[in-house]
Amino acid sequence: MSERFSVGDRVRVRRAYPPGHVRAPYFTRGKVGEVQAIAGSYRNPEQLAYGITDADRLPLYRVIFRQSDLWADYQGGPKDTTVVDFYENWLDPA
Amino acid sequence: MTHDHDHSHGHDHDQTFQPDIEDSPFTHHQVMAEALGELLIEKGVFTADDLRRQIEHLDSRTPALGAEVIARAWTDPDFKAKLMENVNEATASIGIDSGDIPIRAVENTPETHHMIVCTLCSCYPRGLLGPPPDWYKSRAYRSRTVREPRAILSEFGTTLPDDVEVRVHDSTADLRYLVLPMRPRGTDGMDEADLAKLVTRDCLIGVSLPDNPGGV
Structure with a gap:
């Protein structure tokens, strides 16, 4: 499977709010992070949830965010980060 | 549950009625x-x-299996390399079945401390560790861990310096995560079985650190 993004790319999580079974956490929508790893490809859980058993296979990315980019008033350490896994349909170039 | 009846028939009503499991809705x-x-x-x-x-x-999957795996990684560099590559294959190589759902290890270092959460539900490396603790599934843990991880850590008695990177892993997708803690100081003479006793479930989630047997 060819991946749209490479390790080190800056990506923005889509700022979209579709109804139903969605695997992109709210707190990351619209936020910019960096692709830390490509973690294989898996069938799209947002289709699997509705009984589509031959759902599209999508690349899965591990995206690392600085906490201060996720939360404007973050109170922890300056180097703190969060890594979230996203399927490719949730990411745009940043 | 209700427990209405005539209170004149002479058995001991000081005992608390214990519901059977079918008595909850x-x-x-x-x-x-x-x-x-x-x-x-x-x-x-x-x-x-x-x-x-x-x-x-x-x-039959329990945190004790996770502890065994960590103790092996602390004592066998080749096994550790395999573990960092693919937890399921590494555990299979020492006779521990950790299931089909891919588990990845994240290694604590003096610079980076890892902790695991699933903000969307309760994804957890059950194939190796068994069911997660109830608090792991609570809305408080799931929402606060990404928002204020150091506050969560301190509530578990874990305080880390500000210049250590606290890295939270949100298992939103097909992978599960396991923390490989740092081997405590003062454990050079210990064998694998004794090392495994230092590794608790909470260390494998990353909310705690293995006990230092020297106490320092």
């Missing part, structure tokens, strides 16, 4: 799970014995 999801299980057995997809075996297998 049967929830929608319990009904669905029961019905699904019965239908799949009826249709011959699997047998009641297969289902029982699978439940028994899941119940």
Whole structure:
């Protein structure tokens, strides 16, 4: 499977709010992070949830965010980060 | 549950009535799970014995298996390299079945401390560690861990310097995560079995650190 993004790319999580079974956490929508790893490809859980058993296979990315980019008033350490896994349909170039 | 009856018939009412498990309301999801299980057995997809075996297998997965894996990684660099590559294959190589759901290890270092959460539900490396603790599934842990991880850590008695990167892993997708803690100082003479005793479930989630046997 060819991946749209490479390790080190800056990506923005889509700022979209579709109804139903969605695997992109709210707190990351619209936020910019960096692709830390490509973690294989898996069938799209947002289709699997509705009984589509031959759902599209999508690349899965591990995206690392600085906490201060996720939360404007973050109170922890300056180097703190969060890594979230996203399927490719949730990411745009940043 | 109700316990209405005539209070004149002479048995001991000081005892607290203990409900049986059927006395709580049967929830929608319990009904669905029961019905699904019965239908799949009826249709011959699997047998009641297969289902029982699978439940028994899941119940046999415990944090002690995780501790065994960590102690091996601390004492065997080749095994550690395999573990960092692919947890399921590494554990299989020492006779521990950690299931089909891919588990990845994240290694604590003096610079980076890892902790695991599933903000969307309760994804957890069950195939190796068994079911997660209840607090792991709570909304408080799930929402606060990404928002204020150091506050969560301190509530578990874990304080880290500000210049250590606290890295939270949100298992939103097909992978599960396991923390490989740092081997405590003062453990050079310890064998694998004794090392495993230092590794608790909470260390494997990353909310705690293994005890230092030297106490320092």
